[in-house]
Amino acid sequence: MDHKGDILSGGFADPVFESQGVFRKLMDGMAQPGTIHVADARVKPPAPLGKAAGAVLLTLCDHDTPFWMNGELAKSGVPGWLSFHTGAELETDKSGARFAVFEAGAxxxxxxxxxxxxQEYPDRSTTVLIEVAALDGGSPLRLTGPGIRDERQIAPQGLPQAFLHMWAENRLAFPRGIDVILTSGDSFLCLPRSTRIDLMEN
Incomplete structure (x- = not known):
């Protein structure tokens, strides 16, 4: 399939202004885990990537940040689009990627x-973007940890079943570990590795 038209269009209309705006919201999101932010940017990434995921990747990626994508994304026009607009290159080795992206339902x-x-450079880790069906309306989860007073609740729809188990294992490596950004439509929330996530009882 020819993705050339999708690759050349759909980037930031105002790269400096829009990337700075998204970056500020990402920093706020990491400082206040679980808070939902809207990516106010005029981006239109190729399917199946959502707007918020596209805006986040355009903001964070550059020629020094190789990225990995799951099967369907890797076969779409998204890798070429991201490479064209940021200079970042697709990486097939998961351990060599600075960013990784999973499409919704994967x-x-x-x-x-x-x-x-x-241990010396815990920031040299992969940041994982996971697209979900929605950031609310799902099973409620309790967040605790730095940046959260008492607790905060989130309820993403379509979070992969194995996520909570994987997240518990991820926290054991602290200060090393993976940071996660959940995206849906034009919105996102951040889950830094220091955050504890528990399923709330009904």
Whole structure:
């Protein structure tokens, strides 16, 4: 399939202004885990990537940040689009990727297969974007940890079944570990590795 038209269009209309706006919201999201933010950017990534995921990737990726994508995304026009607009290149080795993206409904690969950084440089880890059906309306989850007073609740729809187990294992590596960004439509929320996530009882 010819993705050339999709690759050349759909980037930031105002790259400096829009990327700065998304970056500020990402920093706020990491400082306040679980809070929902809207990516106010005029981006239109190729299907099946959503707007918020596209805006986040355009903001964070550059020629020094290789990215990995799950099967369907990797075969779409998304890798070429992201490479064209940021200079980042698709990486097939999960441990070598600075960013990884799973489309909505995709099975989740073990987070331990990505780079968790080192004790000396824990920031040299992979940030994983997971697209979900919605950021609310699902099973309620309790968040606790830095940046959260007492607790915060989120209820994403379509979170992969194995996620909570993988997340518990991920936290054991702290200060190393994976940070996750959940995206849906034009919105996102951040889950830094320091956050504890528990399923709330009905």
């Amino acid at each position: 099975a989740l690969t073990s987070l331990g297969l990505f780079s968790v950084g080192t």
